[in-house]
Amino acid sequence: MFIVTAKEMYDIDHCTMEKIGFGKLLMENAGRAVAEKVRQKVNAADKILIVVGPGNNGGDGYVIARTLQNEQYRVSVLQVVPDQKLSEQVQFFKQLYLACNGTCLLLDDSAEWKQVISEADVVIDSLLGIGVDGLVREPLASVIAFINEKGGKIVSVDIPSGLPADEGAEAFTSIQADETIVIAAPKTSVFLPHTANYYGNWEVVSIGHPQTLISENAACFVADDVFFRTTMPKRDVNSHKGDHGKGLVIGGCDNMPGSFAMTVRAALRTGAGLMTAVSTEKVIDRIACLSPEAMYQIGASEKGHLIADDLPLDDKDGVAFGIGVGRETKTAALLESVLQETTCPLIIDGDGLYLLQNQLARLKQRNEPTILTPHMGEMARLLEMDISDLTRSPFRYAREFAEEHHVYVVLKGKYTIITSPDGNQAVSTTGNPGLAKGGSGDVLTGIILAMMMQSQSIFQSLCNACFVHGMSADLQVQSGHSYHDLLATDVIEGIASVYRTFS
Ligand SMILES: NC(=O)C1=CN([C@@H]2O[C@H](COP(=O)(O)OP(=O)(O)OC[C@H]3O[C@@H](n4cnc5c(N)ncnc54)[C@H](O)[C@@H]3O)[C@@H](O)[C@H]2O)[C@H](O)CC1
Ligand SMILES: [K+]
Numbered sequence: 354m355f356i357v358t359a360k361e362m363y364d365i366d367h368c369t370m371e372k373i374g375f376g377k378l379l380m381e382n383a384g385r386a387v388a389e390k391v392r393q394k395v396n397a398a399d400k401i402l403i404v405v406g407p408g409n410n411g412g413d414g415y416v417i418a419r420t421l422q423n424e425q426y427r428v429s430v431l432q433v434v435p436d437q438k439l440s441e442q443v444q445f446f447k448q449l450y451l452a453c454n455g456t457c458l459l460l461d462d463s464a465e466w467k468q469v470i471s472e473a474d475v476v477i478d479s480l481l482g483i484g485v486d487g488l489v490r491e492p493l494a495s496v497i498a499f500i501n502e503k504g505g506k507i508v509s510v511d512i513p514s515g516l517p518a519d520e521g522a523e524a525f526t527s528i529q530a531d532e533t534i535v536i537a538a539p540k541t542s543v544f545l546p547h548t549a550n551y552y553g554n555w556e557v558v559s560i561g562h563p564q565t566l567i568s569e570n571a572a573c574f575v576a577d578d579v580f581f582r583t584t585m586p587k588r589d590v591n592s593h594k595g596d597h598g599k600g601l602v603i604g605g606c607d608n609m610p611g612s613f614a615m616t617v618r619a620a621l622r623t624g625a626g627l628m629t630a631v632s633t634e635k636v637i638d639r640i641a642c643l644s645p646e647a648m649y650q651i652g653a654s655e656k657g658h659l660i661a662d663d664l665p666l667d668d669k670d671g672v673a674f675g676i677g678v679g680r681e682t683k684t685a686a687l688l689e690s691v692l693q694e695t696t697c698p699l700i701i702d703g704d705g706l707y708l709l710q711n712q713l714a715r716l717k718q719r720n721e722p723t724i725l726t727p728h729m730g731e732m733a734r735l736l737e738m739d740i741s742d743l744t745r746s747p748f749r750y751a752r753e754f755a756e757e758h759h760v761y762v763v764l765k766g767k768y769t770i771i772t773s774p775d776g777n778q779a780v781s782t783t784g785n786p787g788l789a790k791g792g793s794g795d796v797l798t799g800i801i802l803a804m805m806m807q808s809q810s811i812f813q814s815l816c817n818a819c820f821v822h823g824m825s826a827d828l829q830v831q832s833g834h835s836y837h838d839l840l841a842t843d844v845i846e847g848i849a850s851v852y853r854t855f856s
Contacts, residue, residue, distance in 0.1 A: 354557065355571035356780060357538045359483040359518040365537065365570050369562045377442055379560060380409060384416020384446070386558035387477075387510055387534045391417065392424070394508060394532060395475050400427050402473035404500065405447075406480035406493060406514065407434040412443035413510050413536075414479025419450040430457040431466055433480065433496050460492060467499055474505045478528045480514035483540060489515040489526040501529050509533040513551045518542055520746040527551045537562050538571060544768040544780050546729075546744045573748070573778040576771065576816030578824075580779075582855055585817055586624060586807035597626030598806025601669045602799070603691065604676035604703070605632035605640075606684075607657030612677035612703065612795040614640035615841055617647050619799025620673075622848045623821065624807055631664055633657055652687075661686040666695045671806040675705015676795050684708060689715070698722040698805050702798040706731045716758040722774075722811045724761040726798055732764055752776050761811055763801070765794060769819045773812045781816065783823025785839075787830055792841025797822045800848070824851045 357365070369375050375382075395401060403418040405411035415430070422428040430450070432439075436459075439447065451457065460466050470476065478500065480493055489497060497515055500507060509530035512518055516527040518540035525548075533552040535543070537560055542548040574580075589596070600620050605613030610632070617630045621644055628647040630637070633654040641649050653662035660683040666672065672695050678684055685708040691699065692715045699721065701709055706727050709716075713735070716723055725735075729747070733740040736750060743750050751764045755772040764770040769781040800822050804814035825847035829839055832850070 354575040354577060355538045355567050356541060356544065356573040356575065357567070357571045358541055361570045361572065362483055362518070362538065362540065365562055365566050368566055373563065375561060377445060379562075380412045380442060380446060381416055382560040383536050384413045385420050386560050387413060387536070388417045388420035390534045390556065390558060391421065391475075391477060391508055394506070395426070397426070399474035400429075400472060401475045401477060402469055403428065403430045403477040404470075404480055404496065405430055405432045407438045408482060408484045409440065409443065410482030410484070410510055410514070411439070411479050412446050413482070414477060415443065415446040415450045417477055417479065417510070418455055419446070419453050422450070422453060422455055428455070429469065430455060431460065431469055432457055433460040433493060435459065435461065460496070466496070467503070470499055471503045476500055476505060476507050478507055478509040478514050478530065480528070482511045482514075483518040485515055485517065488524060494526055497526055497528055507531050507553075509552070511536040512540060512542070516542055516548055516551050520545055520748055523745065529553070534558055536560055538567055541573075541748060544770075544782075545747065546766060549767070573780065576779045576781050576820055578820070578855070581817050581820045584809060584813045585855055586804065586809060588624075597624055598670040598803065599627045599629070599668065600625045600802050600806055601629045601631065601665065601672045602676065602802065603631045603652070603659070603664065603672065603674045603687070604678045604705075605636040606659065606677060606679040607633055607635045609677035609679065610636040610639050612792060614643045615792050615795045615845065616673060616676045616799040616802070618644045619796040619845045619848070620803040621646050622845050623800045623803030623818075625803035626806070629665065629669075631659070633659060655683055656681075658684050659687050660684060661690055664691070666691065669695070669697050671698050671700070671802045673700040673702060673798050673802045675701050675703045675708070676798055678704045678708070680704050680707050685712070688712065692716070692719060695719075696721060698724065698811060700724045700726060700798055700801055702726045702794065706735060710735065713758060716760050722761060723759075724763065724801065724805070724811065724815065726763040726765065726794065726801065728765040728794065732762075748778060752778060761815060763797075763815055763819065765797070771812070771815045771819060777812060779812070779816050781819035781823060783820055784826050785823075785830055785836060787834065787836040787839030788823070788826050788844070790839070790841060793822075793844065796841045796844050799845075821848060821851050824854075828854065
């Protein structure tokens with residue numbers, strides 16, 4: 354599935370209509386595809402009100418109205434702007450609807466518009482689509498407010514009216530949809546923390562755009578099960594442990610042994626060939642028994658925290674630094690040497706990102722891939738910006754940071770955004786609120802470490818690691834756990850189910 358900005362969608366629409374020649378057929382296809390989904394969500398006796406706005410989203414609404422009316426549903430239309438504001442294409446579909454004995458109430462004709470909204474069992478929101486610019490103006494703003502307050506079940510067409518399609522908007526007035534039928538491809542705002550919820554349950558309908566046109570124009574995609582199935586690591590029956598990577602995890606400190614242990618175990622469960630773990634003597638004494646399959650090495654330490662040391666870095670296929678490592682200045686010196694001496698892909702996570710703050714310039718000096726795995730708070734700190742600004746435009750800031758520092762960024766959240774140094778982006782949508790707990794990130798780092806050592810491109814391995822991490826949590830919740838009780842260690846044990854499901 355591809356993710357588009359408004360501009361990308363317009364380019365795809367325009368090319369499909371003009372160059373390929375769909376013309377008005379595209380809107381007919383859109384309306385009929387949405388009507389098909391609406392049919393599955395309403396009862397035969399429901400009073401269905403289609404609220405039509407000034408643009409092509411409204412045009413979709415007239416096609417939906419005509420389609421449902423032709424199938425004997427109880428349909429009426431509320432048009433919120435005068436006819437002269439409708440485009441020629443929308444006028445065409447309005448005339449088709451009226452010619453099929455459709456009824457239409459104009460907003461400025463009567464004060465009964467509030468009554469028709471109040472009486473509707475279902476409101477089909479065709480007020481505004483991806484063409485909204487800025488805050489919604491009157492009279493649409495009042496209509497949106499009233500629908501939110503009084504409308505029955507609200508089904509939005511393409512996008513909840515008033516919601517921006519793209520990232521970056523500070524303020525907006527939007528329909529709060531129960532369902533959204535997204536046309537052709539989800540827009541960026543489906544995946545933003547402050548706009549996602551306005552969509553309610555969302556699903557995508559195809560309306561005839563050539564898939565190649567969408568893939569050529571969309572800058573981002575969802576790393577879903579289809580992607581995982583085609584790119585997941587394979588196991589050669591004649592392989593041996595050396596074929597699946599020699600990994601090294603450097604982390605932990607005397608008062609934080611657990612996160613480090615989970616990273617090690619997650620990497621083993623994900624298929625790492627050989628794992629070595631470096632931490633303080635106390636940490637290793639306490640956690641070595643949890644993953645006897647790994648090898649352990651005591652690192653130089655002071656007051657329970659790792660310090661600069663000569664570590665076995667040069668023969669590894671992947672290194673993860675920072676999990677539970679603490680924020681001591683002397684540990685920053687260890688990070689400095691790891692950045693300089695590691696000759697394989699390096700993941701920096703957790704406290705390692707805190708220690709990286711004053712060493713960002715070293716990132717570009719590395720010749721091997723560097724992967725950062727911040728959550729929004731850690732990313733905001735790295736960018737030295739307010740987290741609310743970051744969450745409004747996470748795709749942009751992740752891409753700018755990745756390109757500037759030539760790193761991969763896994764920006765963790767409900768929807769995790771994966772960015773490559775050249776600006777390629779993907780979103781992982783698996784996972785559930787059960788992951789919103791300590792340790793989830795440590796497990797993800799272990800999964801990433803193992804994935805990236807198993808013969809894939811780094812970008813693919815990051816997409817697949819996020820997929821496995823979230824899918825494990827989803828399968829665990831489906832098979833008996835709940836959002837409340839799910840632990841990070843359960844996610845580690847659930848990795849087996851993901852591999853079995855897709856192998
Ligand atoms: N291009 C096609 O043929 C297809 C498009 N699809 C649907 O059309 C919309 C996009 O249509 P567009 O006309 O560009 O935008 P809108 O429907 O959102 O209407 C824009 C229209 O609304 C007014 N407006 C804009 N901003 C505001 C505001 N802040 N307050 C009040 N009014 C505002 C202004 O008049 C604009 O011109 C897309 O989402 C699809 O639903 C079909 O699905 C496929 C074919
Ligand atoms: K809409």
